[in-house]
Amino acid sequence: MGADYLWSYASVAVVGLLGVALAAGMMGLNRFLRPSRPTREKLLTYESGVDPVGTGWAQSNVRYFVYAYLYVIFAVDAVFLFPWATVFAQIGWAAAVEMAVFLGFIALGLVYAWRKGVLTWT
Amino acid sequence: MIHPLLVSASAPPPIDSPTIQYGDLSPLLVVAAVALLGVMVEAFAPRALRFTIQTALAIGGIVVALAATVWVGLGLDRASGDVLARGRVVAEGAVAVDGPSVFMWGLVLLFALVSMLLFAERRLEGGLSAFTGQAAAPPGSAMEREAVEHRIEHTEVFPLAMFALVGMMLFPAANDLLTMFVALEVLSLPLYLLCGLARRRRLLSQESAMKYFLLGAFSSAFFAYGIALVYGFAGGFGLGDIDQAVSNRIDGQNLLLAGIALMAVGVMFKVGAVPFHAWTPDVYQGAPTAVTAFMAAGTKVAAFGAMLRLFFVAFGGASWDWRPMFWVVAILTMVVGAVAAVTQSDVKRMLAYSSIAHAGFILVGVTGAFVGTRDASVTSVSSVLFYLTVYGFSTIGAFAIVTIVRDASGETTQLSRWAGLGRESPLVAGAFALFMLAFAGIPLTSGFIGKWAVFSAAWSGGAWPLVVVAVLASVVAASFYVRVIVTMFFTEPTGEGPSVAVPSMATTAVIVVAVVVTVLLGVVPGPVLDLAQSAGAFVR
Numbered sequence: 001m002g003a004d005y006l007w008s009y010a011s012v013a014v015v016g017l018l019g020v021a022l023a024a025g026m027m028g029l030n031r032f033l034r035p036s037r038p039t040r041e042k043l044l045t046y047e048s049g050v051d052p053v054g055t056g057w058a059q060s061n062v063r064y065f066v067y068a069y070l071y072v073i074f075a076v077d078a079v080f081l082f083p084w085a086t087v088f089a090q091i092g093w094a095a096a097v098e099m100a101v102f103l104g105f106i107a108l109g110l111v112y113a114w115r116k117g118v119l120t121w122t
Numbered sequence: 123m124i125h126p127l128l129v130s131a132s133a134p135p136p137i138d139s140p141t142i143q144y145g146d147l148s149p150l151l152v153v154a155a156v157a158l159l160g161v162m163v164e165a166f167a168p169r170a171l172r173f174t175i176q177t178a179l180a181i182g183g184i185v186v187a188l189a190a191t192v193w194v195g196l197g198l199d200r201a202s203g204d205v206l207a208r209g210r211v212v213a214e215g216a217v218a219v220d221g222p223s224v225f226m227w228g229l230v231l232l233f234a235l236v237s238m239l240l241f242a243e244r245r246l247e248g249g250l251s252a253f254t255g256q257a258a259a260p261p262g263s264a265m266e267r268e269a270v271e272h273r274i275e276h277t278e279v280f281p282l283a284m285f286a287l288v289g290m291m292l293f294p295a296a297n298d299l300l301t302m303f304v305a306l307e308v309l310s311l312p313l314y315l316l317c318g319l320a321r322r323r324r325l326l327s328q329e330s331a332m333k334y335f336l337l338g339a340f341s342s343a344f345f346a347y348g349i350a351l352v353y354g355f356a357g358g359f360g361l362g363d364i365d366q367a368v369s370n371r372i373d374g375q376n377l378l379l380a381g382i383a384l385m386a387v388g389v390m391f392k393v394g395a396v397p398f399h400a401w402t403p404d405v406y407q408g409a410p411t412a413v414t415a416f417m418a419a420g421t422k423v424a425a426f427g428a429m430l431r432l433f434f435v436a437f438g439g440a441s442w443d444w445r446p447m448f449w450v451v452a453i454l455t456m457v458v459g460a461v462a463a464v465t466q467s468d469v470k471r472m473l474a475y476s477s478i479a480h481a482g483f484i485l486v487g488v489t490g491a492f493v494g495t496r497d498a499s500v501t502s503v504s505s506v507l508f509y510l511t512v513y514g515f516s517t518i519g520a521f522a523i524v525t526i527v528r529d530a531s532g533e534t535t536q537l538s539r540w541a542g543l544g545r546e547s548p549l550v551a552g553a554f555a556l557f558m559l560a561f562a563g564i565p566l567t568s569g570f571i572g573k574w575a576v577f578s579a580a581w582s583g584g585a586w587p588l589v590v591v592a593v594l595a596s597v598v599a600a601s602f603y604v605r606v607i608v609t610m611f612f613t614e615p616t617g618e619g620p621s622v623a624v625p626s627m628a629t630t631a632v633i634v635v636a637v638v639v640t641v642l643l644g645v646v647p648g649p650v651l652d653l654a655q656s657a658g659a660f661v662r
Binding site for chain 1: 137
């Protein structure tokens with residue numbers, strides 16, 4: 001513990017520094033080697049090959065936040081399902097029931113949102 | 123050579139199925155189930171029936187949970203001889219079901235029961251509850267008027283209060299830091315929402331919710347950072363592991379001290395101790411009064427319970443490090459609470475500062491850190507439990523009376539408008555005077571016994587200068603409680619006097635219960651004091 005313990009985090013710092021150095025080195029080298037001949041088309045925002053419409057600062061509808069919420073809930077839920085899946089077979093039925101209860105709780109929230117009309121776009 | 127960290131990651135230990143003692147946790151599970159059922163009622167029950175169903179569900183659920191709590195309490199082992207703690211650690215070390223836990227479960231359930239009666243009051247607003255009809259409608263808008271015309275009500279307040287109640291029950295019983303953090307959030311988030319749902323003075327209410335949320339989130343961050351540092355010190359989240367690491371004085375004292383300080387900020391914010399009290403007056407004033415009552419009584423129990431468990435069990439071995447800090451905070455809290463209350467002109471703000479002063483008095487008992495001897499048996503834990511009981515009932519009663527002193531624009535919280543209340547309604551003014559006397563700690567009220575208990579525990583714990591300061595602060599505090607009584611009974615009303623609305627059975631019952639408890643615990647405190655005493659120590 002103590003000094004040794006904190007010292008063991010040095011590897012984390014080294015990895016972090018290496019990562020930054022690698023990215024900065026590659027970008028820097030790229031910039032150094034490439035020719036620079038800007039045209040109007042090249043400076044346009046890349047939008048999957050289609051000509052961009054409007055400005056870069058577009059407003060998105062605030063109502064999307066509901067979908068963002070729901071997405072985050074189910075994404076976190078999926079993250080929890082993965083470790084569960086690896087031990088599910090060892091533990092057996094108890095694990096299945098407990099996960100069903102957990103998913104049930106999340107589903108209750110979804111049912112509430114649905115009944116309150118949050119999911120329909122008016 | 124391979125780095126040791128890389129080797130240890132290769133073979134994960136097998137994961138066993140956890141054993142959960144459902145019986146011991148049944149009070150928590152019942153309340154959680156009621157909260158979830160409440161959400162389903164919101165989703166499927168017809169609008170006209172919702173209020174009735176939600177009220178019945180909440181009250182019925184709390185009664186069942188109370189019965190379960192009594193059952194769990196009777197099942198605890200007796201404390202005898204060397205065994206000071208009753209109960210055990212359940213759910214893989216996450217929750218401690220011991221005497222103090224069960225006592226606090228019963229306490230918050232009782233507070234929630236009477237608060238639900240206040241929530242269910244609909245007679246004062248002409249058949250509508252004290253909560254806004256449509257929280258999403260901007261205050262003063264056409265949408266809001268439409269909601270009132272259609273008599274829309276937010277009955278979600280009941281499930282929200284039930285979720286907060288689960289958090290309040292889990293927070294003082296949590297036996298590891300992660301469970302404690304989750305409980306803190308479960309307790310706080312519904313309360314932030316509830317604070318913003320007042321029907322009258324909605325901007326003030328929304329402002330209070332916003333302030334409470336921002337400051338509360340900030341304090342939670344402090345708490346979480348403290349948890350991280352303590353984990354770094356002890357290498358474990360369990361309070362028992364931390365206790366062992368602290369007692370063995372392993373290296374990394376800086377981590378421990380910083381962790382203790384940060385976690386103390388988190389819990390002291392929740393109890394409203396100076397200098398983390400700034401939110402209290404604004405939130406108490408802005409929140410719907412029923413919510414204020416629930417929050418003032420329930421959150422204090424939960425937060426002080428968690429504070430006691432954290433500092434007595436996990437950091438007990440480092441008490442020489444944290445007690446000086448508690449001395450300073452306790453003195454500041456008592457003095458600032460008592461002095462600031464004197465200058466208040468609003469009843470709810472006055473009660474908020476009074477709650478700060480009371481947090482200071484309870485901190486005196488905590489700081490004593492007295493575990494009991496054969497002769498002096500009032501321990502810090504039991505004195506704090508008793509104080510929380512008497513303070514909770516008196517404060518719910520006082521806020522219940524605030525809801526019924528009204529004029530055309532709703533509750534009249536201006537203290538000057540309370541002049542002449544004694545003439546208008548001697549019963550209501552008398553009850554309020556009784557609560558004020560109990561807060562002041564006048565003999566023959568419950569407040570006196572409560573103060574005596576915490577002061578005696580602190581005295582036995584060797585914190586006598588603190589007791590002297592506390593007695594002086596009580597004298598200052600008594601002056602403003604007496605001022606309220608003088609205003610009500612001996613001051614001529616200016617213009618039209620205050621009017622007392624006739625509430626339904628629910629609010630009347632709350633006031634009657636609060637009065638009875640306040641008098642009874644002042645005259646015959648024995649049984650409840652014994653019960654608090656027999657709760658024993660925390661299980662390790």
